[in-house]
Amino acid sequence: MSPQVPVVEHILSANDRLAEANRARLDAARVFAVNLMASPGAGKTSLILRTIRALKDRWRIAVVEGDLASTLDADRVAAEGVPAVQIATGGECHLDAAMVRSGLDRLPLDSVDLLIVENVGNLVCPAEFRLGVHRNVLIASVPEGDDKPYKYPPMYRGVDAVVLNKIDVLPAFEFNIEYFRRGVEALNPGVAFFPLSCKTGEGLDGWLDWLEGELRAYREG
Amino acid sequence: MSPQVPVVEHILSANDRLAEANRARLDAARVFAVNLMASPGAGKTSLILRTIRALKDRWRIAVVEGDLASTLDADRVAAEGVPAVQIATGGECHLDAAMVRSGLDRLPLDSVDLLIVENVGNLVCPAEFRLGVHRNVLIASVPEGDDKPYKYPPMYRGVDAVVLNKIDVLPAFEFNIEYFRRGVEALNPGVAFFPLSCKTGEGLDGWLDWLEGELRAYREG
Numbered sequence: 069m070s071p072q073v074p075v076v077e078h079i080l081s082a083n084d085r086l087a088e089a090n091r092a093r094l095d096a097a098r099v100f101a102v103n104l105m106a107s108p109g110a111g112k113t114s115l116i117l118r119t120i121r122a123l124k125d126r127w128r129i130a131v132v133e134g135d136l137a138s139t140l141d142a143d144r145v146a147a148e149g150v151p152a153v154q155i156a157t158g159g160e161c162h163l164d165a166a167m168v169r170s171g172l173d174r175l176p177l178d179s180v181d182l183l184i185v186e187n188v189g190n191l192v193c194p195a196e197f198r199l200g201v202h203r204n205v206l207i208a209s210v211p212e213g214d215d216k217p218y219k220y221p222p223m224y225r226g227v228d229a230v231v232l233n234k235i236d237v238l239p240a241f242e243f244n245i246e247y248f249r250r251g252v253e254a255l256n257p258g259v260a261f262f263p264l265s266c267k268t269g270e271g272l273d274g275w276l277d278w279l280e281g282e283l284r285a286y287r288e289g
Numbered sequence: 290m291s292p293q294v295p296v297v298e299h300i301l302s303a304n305d306r307l308a309e310a311n312r313a314r315l316d317a318a319r320v321f322a323v324n325l326m327a328s329p330g331a332g333k334t335s336l337i338l339r340t341i342r343a344l345k346d347r348w349r350i351a352v353v354e355g356d357l358a359s360t361l362d363a364d365r366v367a368a369e370g371v372p373a374v375q376i377a378t379g380g381e382c383h384l385d386a387a388m389v390r391s392g393l394d395r396l397p398l399d400s401v402d403l404l405i406v407e408n409v410g411n412l413v414c415p416a417e418f419r420l421g422v423h424r425n426v427l428i429a430s431v432p433e434g435d436d437k438p439y440k441y442p443p444m445y446r447g448v449d450a451v452v453l454n455k456i457d458v459l460p461a462f463e464f465n466i467e468y469f470r471r472g473v474e475a476l477n478p479g480v481a482f483f484p485l486s487c488k489t490g491e492g493l494d495g496w497l498d499w500l501e502g503e504l505r506a507y508r509e510g
Contacts, residue, residue: 109433212330
């Protein structure tokens, strides 16, 4: 009889283990965390600024900003008067759980209700790295084109909500919202969908209602 | 005396070795090859279509299309009557030299003058993988914002030309071309720069003149 070979039912990657630890830490402090992902320039920071301005009187918000380089985004967020931590990935194309952990280390979690994580601008790589957050959101934008769900499916599959930003410039672009939406639904049926404009404010209420609803449900759960 | 330790002066990665082999193969067939990189939706395929239409009467053009999934782009290129190969990266966030080699395998290189490679839409990862091409070009676009060189420096550093697409929508966006250009110049002084609109055709001549000049110099060199 050959020596018994151990069978491991479920192996977590190093990143997944760190993500679980992040989640436990967030839950211990009752911090609801959302990860925003998008192509470069789709409007992650703009949506964060809009969200802060709308909700900061009711909820205590903090932000972790991921970028290859520069503190441009964290500076804009900090100017709103909320705690912000900049993670410079040093060339890495995504945030990972260890980077988020280092962000958590530098935030006063016991006085935060909502943590927004802004991932590196990238429509491919962030999909593969769990961070330990409670919700994942993808921000698309009209100028990118309506074919993106068809060409970058992994990112659309794993998210809890899809925001379509920059609808104010719809007349200037050939963008078929129905075609876009069909592509999203094929990958992620029933996913929450919010067409809006961070510039004009149109459609923001739908996004804010959803986010605040998820946050309330978490805090009351 | 300890055994002599061999000192290797210059180690090429596996990808770099394949890139050198691609280059040798292109040069043997006198094919001038250009790699186009950009964020998703910046206009890589649109620029390729414009370039094919302008140059295909004078030069024999072929295209290698890199995408995570779908043949949407290769179909559009093939409709112009030029040989096109679709590389499905299967989730990989960039083309590498091995993928380009498999594209070369399926093209009639002896009857091609100009090979255009469309990389996966990604402003981070493609910068790290040499393909063996003769020129690397980055396509930025107005809706992405004027801060991208500051936030995604590696991609801007290594290219031979920067195209700024979608200048037709400049009035609809807060985009400071001088700020953008200063960021580019700080990373890549003197790099060729072509603001243009694939939609209206404005500025395309500058790009086409540059590309055709590089191609001519290569063929005569």
